[in-house]
Amino acid sequence: MNSLIRFAPVVILGIGCALHWTAQNQSAIPIRAPLQSVLNDMPGLASANQSISEQERRVAGMTDYVARVYRRDGVVAFTTFVSYYDRQTQGKSIHSPRNCLPGAGWEIVRGDQQTITVDGASYTVNRYILKNRSAIALAYYWYQGRGRVTANEYVVKWNLLRDAAIHGRSEEALVRIVVPVTGQGAEQLARTGLLPEDLTAQSVAGRLVREVAGVLPAL
Numbered sequence: 001m002n003s004l005i006r007f008a009p010v011v012i013l014g015i016g017c018a019l020h021w022t023a024q025n026q027s028a029i030p031i032r033a034p035l036q037s038v039l040n041d042m043p044g045l046a047s048a049n050q051s052i053s054e055q056e057r058r059v060a061g062m063t064d065y066v067a068r069v070y071r072r073d074g075v076v077a078f079t080t081f082v083s084y085y086d087r088q089t090q091g092k093s094i095h096s097p098r099n100c101l102p103g104a105g106w107e108i109v110r111g112d113q114q115t116i117t118v119d120g121a122s123y124t125v126n127r128y129i130l131k132n133r134s135a136i137a138l139a140y141y142w143y144q145g146r147g148r149v150t151a152n153e154y155v156v157k158w159n160l161l162r163d164a165a166i167h168g169r170s171e172e173a174l175v176r177i178v179v180p181v182t183g184q185g186a187e188q189l190a191r192t193g194l195l196p197e198d199l200t201a202q203s204v205a206g207r208l209v210r211e212v213a214g215v216l217p218a219l
Contacts, residue, residue, distance in 0.1 A: 026164045028063075028086040029171040033215040035066040035082055039208060045070040045077055061085065061092035078179040078200060082212060088160055088170040096153055097128075097141050097176055106130040106137070113151055114140065116202050118209045123149040125205060129181075129195075136181040138197045140205050144212050145172030147219050175212055177204050 040047070050067040057065070065083040069076055085094060101108065107130065114127040125142040142149055143156045146163055150156050156172075164170040179197040 026087050026089075026168045026170055029169050029217045030086055031064065031084055031171075031215050032217060035064050035084060035215060038066060038082055038211045038215060039068070039080055039204070042070055045072050047071075050079070060095055076180055078177055078204060080204070080208065081176045081178075082173055082208070084171070084173045084216075086171050088164075088172065093160070094143065094156075094172060094174045097126075097139065097174070098153075101128070101130060101139070106132045109136075114198070114202070116205045116209070118206045123209060124151045125149070126151045127198075127201075130178075138179045138181055138195055138201055139176060140201045141174065141176040142205075142209075143172055144175055144209065145216055146170075149209055171217055173212055173216060175208055177201050177208065179204075 036049075047068050047070045050069055052060075052065070052067065060083065062083040063086040065081065067079070067081045069079045071077060083094070085092065088094065098108070098111070108128055109131050110129040112127050113124050115122050115124055117123075123142070125140050128139040128141075130137045130139055142151050143153075144150075146159070146167075146169070148159065150159065160170050160172070179201050181195060181197050
């Protein structure tokens with residue numbers, strides 16, 4: 001038994017290398033419809049596309065993306081970001097917002113998870129409270145692809161390696177919503193730990209899960 005335990009790291013490393021090699025030989029799977037069609041209208045809100053630089057896009061390695069800001073009476077109600085990877089390999093895989101947001105100046109005040117319900121099905125997504133100087137924001141994000149909506153990043157990586165090895169595909173999308181927290185919301189957060197902005201984030205998340213699923217490749 002002890003000898004088996006001693007060789008376990010070698011076995012795990014060998015499996016990891018095999019899965020990594022297979023991931024490099026997978027197919028690139030195109031989306032079924034343009035990402036621009038996702039959440040392209042919200043009643044009562046005006047939307048505008050945002051863009052990221054070519055350098056940022058190259059570093060992120062995404063195949064396609066859509067980023068939008070939605071305003072009500074000229075005030076930002078929320079922003080969305082959906083990036084798609086037609087296949088993921090070394091140097092071209094989804095970057096976790098948990099690592100990217102601090103680089104953009106946002107401090108992660110609190111991180112947990114939230115359950116949302118879409119068409120009778122329950123999904124778990126990541127829920128972060130962010131701060132950038134005096135600004136506070138609520139962020140929801142998750143990974144969606146190959147029939148799954150996943151929050152846990154270790155599970156995401158395992159699914160990626162397994163699907164690349166077994167099915168020869170690893171296409172996936174990162175979906176993110178950011179809702180600015182108003183002064184009233186900040187007061188409630190300090191008092192109860194809850195945010196009225198969660199209602200907005202949950203409503204938008206439900207629609208995004210459904211519409212992103214509609215443009216992702218079929219299983």
